[in-house]
Amino acid sequence: MKIGIIxxxxxGLLLTSMLEQSNHQITLYVRRxxxxxxxxxxxxxxxxRQTKHLVQAETIDNITQMELYIVxxxxxxxxxxxxxxxxxxxxxxxxxxxxxxxxxxLKGNDKQTILLGTCEHGARRESDHxxxxxxxxxxxxxxxxxxxxxxxxxxxxxxxxxxxxVINENWNEVLINKLIINAVINPITALFQVKxxxxxxxxxxxSLTKAVCxxxxxxxxxxEENHWPRILDIIDRTKANDSSMKVDISKYQRTEIDGILGxxxxxxxxxxxxxxxxxxxxxxxEEKGSN
Numbered sequence: 001m002k003i004g005i006i007x008x009x010x011x012g013l014l015l016t017s018m019l020e021q022s023n024h025q026i027t028l029y030v031r032r033x034x035x036x037x038x039x040x041x042x043x044x045x046x047x048x049r050q051t052k053h054l055v056q057a058e059t060i061d062n063i064t065q066m067e068l069y070i071v072x073x074x075x076x077x078x079x080x081x082x083x084x085x086x087x088x089x090x091x092x093x094x095x096x097x098x099x100x101x102x103x104x105x106l107k108g109n110d111k112q113t114i115l116l117g118t119c120e121h122g123a124r125r126e127s128d129h130x131x132x133x134x135x136x137x138x139x140x141x142x143x144x145x146x147x148x149x150x151x152x153x154x155x156x157x158x159x160x161x162x163x164x165x166v167i168n169e170n171w172n173e174v175l176i177n178k179l180i181i182n183a184v185i186n187p188i189t190a191l192f193q194v195k196x197x198x199x200x201x202x203x204x205x206x207s208l209t210k211a212v213c214x215x216x217x218x219x220x221x222x223x224e225e226n227h228w229p230r231i232l233d234i235i236d237r238t239k240a241n242d243s244s245m246k247v248d249i250s251k252y253q254r255t256e257i258d259g260i261l262g263x264x265x266x267x268x269x270x271x272x273x274x275x276x277x278x279x280x281x282x283x284x285x286e287e288k289g290s291n
Contacts, residue, residue: 001024001025001067002025002027002065002066003019003026003066003070004027004028004029004063004064004066004068005019005026005027005028005069005072006069006070006071006072006073006081007029007030007071007077008028008029008031008032008035008039008057008128009072009125010123010125010131010244011072011121011123012028012030012072012073013028013044013046013129013130014121014123014133015070015072015119016044016055017044017051017053018161018162018163019161020044020054021053021161021162022157022160023160024157024160026056027055027056027057028044028056028057028058029057029058029062030057030060031059031060032059032128034128036058038128039055040057042129043055043129044131045129045130045131046132047126047130047131047133048133049133060084063085065088066090067090068090068092068093068154068157069088069090069091069093070092070093071085071092071093071094071095071096072095073096074097074254074256075097075101075256075258075260076254076258078096078101082104082105085112086108089111090112091112091114091115091146091150091151091153091154093115093116093154094114094115094116094117095118095139096259097178097179097182097186097244097256097260098179098182098258098259098260098263099175099259099263100258100259101259106144110145113145113146114145114146115141115144115151115154116141116144116171116174116175117139117141117142117174118139118177119140120137120138120140121133121136121137122137122238122241124247134241135237135238135241138163138164138165138166139163139165140166140174140177140178141155141167141168141174142167142170142171142174143171155167176220177227177230179216179263180213180216180220180227181230181231181234182245182256182260183260183261184212184213184216184231185199185209185235185243186243186244186246186255186260187245187261187278187279187281187282188205188208188209188212188278189242189245189246190243190245190248190282190285191278191282192205193246194246195239195241196234196239196240196241197239200232200239210228212274212275213228213231215264215272215273215274216264216272218270218272219264219267219275220264244256245257245282249282249285249286249289252290254286255286257279257282257283261278261279
């Protein structure tokens with residue numbers, strides 16, 4: 001199968017390295033010419049095992065017809081990618097934080113098979129061609145629209161990677177579960193610049209985390225008691241990790257706050273003061289970093 005992975009961030013690099021070990025033709029599409037050249041010259045190095053994977057890289061402007069696309073760019077780059085893929089009929093798997101892209105996908109090309117998923121692997125990009133695999137996880141995938149046979153063929157293909165695949169019949173459930181995790185953990189760790197574990201060890205941050213969880217679950221009409229134990233477990237398992245939003249803020253980069261807490265605010269029918277405070281705080285830090 002001809003597979004195009006779009007996005008040269010941590011998850012894009014990690015998934016490319018995993019799929020490179022299969023018998024499929026893999027192309028990684030990146031934004032910058034410099035990254036493309038470095039990957040074509042040196043391959044992708046995965047730490048801490050220091051394994052090297054030789055892959056083909058191209059720029060996003062040169063996307064060609066593939067049988068499967070895996071889109072790993074952040075929410076704020078997604079509109080451009082969706083526009084580029086609109087005329088293609090290959091299956092597409094979107095792996096984004098947040099849910100603000102779903103409505104646009106539902107209105108798109110009806111001939112396409114669209115999959116939605118979440119990646120639970122921990123990954124940190126060290127350079128344009130080097131990524132650290134910080135924790136094993138699963139790929140959770142569901143069919144949004146399109147052909148069931150195509151969906152199953154994609155699953156068979158991805159089963160050849162070293163990542164366990166979890167198939168879910170309910171795409172909304174897949175994204176909601178990840179959205180709640182990101183909405184609760186990412187903004188707090190980004191605002192206070194702490195590792196995930198601080199949300200358990202610091203009593204005040206623990207209380208704030210629980211309050212945000214309650215607000216987010218209320219907006220999404222989810223039972224807090226179904227998600228709070230899962231959040232605590234994930235925080236504990238990733239306690240030594242930095243959230244992606246914390247890293248973005250520390251590097252003065254744009255975050256995915258609009259696709260995460262922005263989505264919650266757009267769907268809130270009641271006041272959610274903790275969520276609103278965190279959203280405005282992260283937006284303020286973004287603006288500060290851009291000056």
